[in-house]
Amino acid sequence: MERIIFRIDQDGNVKEEVQGVQGNVCENLTKDIENRLGDVSGRIHKPEYYQQQKNVSDVTLQHNQNEN
Numbered sequence: 001m002e003r004i005i006f007r008i009d010q011d012g013n014v015k016e017e018v019q020g021v022q023g024n025v026c027e028n029l030t031k032d033i034e035n036r037l038g039d040v041s042g043r044i045h046k047p048e049y050y051q052q053q054k055n056v057s058d059v060t061l062q063h064n065q066n067e068n
Contacts, residue, residue: 004030022051 002020009015014037018026026049034040 002029004033022048024049 003018005017005019007015007017016030016033018029021029
């Protein structure tokens with residue numbers, strides 16, 4: 001499950017944490033929000049950032065042979 005957690009301190013600084021994704025998907029998920037909040041002062045990547053995103057898809061192949 002993808003989740004974004006925001007923590008706002010007393011000074012108004014916002015920290016965000018993205019959970020449940022791999023690779024740079026986290027940056028794509030938060031890009032619009034970050035643009036609206038202001039300038040990003042830093043970024044710490046978790047180990048999941050360096051893992052490749054897993055693309056899983058179900059594929060069904062059907063082979064029909066015509067009888068001659």
